[in-house]
Amino acid sequence: MSSEAGSRSGELELRVDGEPVRVRAGTTVAVAVMRARAGVTRRSDRLGEPRGPLCGVGACFECRVTIDGRRHRRGCSLLCAAGMEVTT
Ligand code: FES
Structure with missing residues (x-):
């Protein structure tokens, strides 16, 4: 987490595929990924x-990402946290 993270009221910084993303508190991980990765959370196993x-x-599990090393987390159901590491 950068020294700037959290310096603005109501905002926090996390990383998506190593890139810093700043969002408002209360933002879901899925929204942070949409901002950082144009909505792509993963590639299909079969055709990529x-x-x-x-x-x-x-319900659909299409938003699955790895968060802080834990795989298959549903990004739409989890809120961003400062310093969180998200991998698509
Ligand atoms: S978008 Fe459907 S489970 Fe997250």
Whole structure:
């Protein structure tokens, strides 16, 4: 986390694929990924097609990412935290 992270009221900084992303507190991980990676959270296993959040309510699993080393976390159901490391 950079020394700037959290310096502005109500904002925090996390990293998506190593890139810093600044969001408002209360933003979901899926939204942070959409800002950083144009909505691509993963590639399909079979054809490598880009996949991204679809339902936004935790039902489709299309928003799965790795968060702080834990795989298959649903980004639409988790809020961003300062210093969080997200990998698509
Ligand atoms: S967008 Fe469907 S489970 Fe997250």
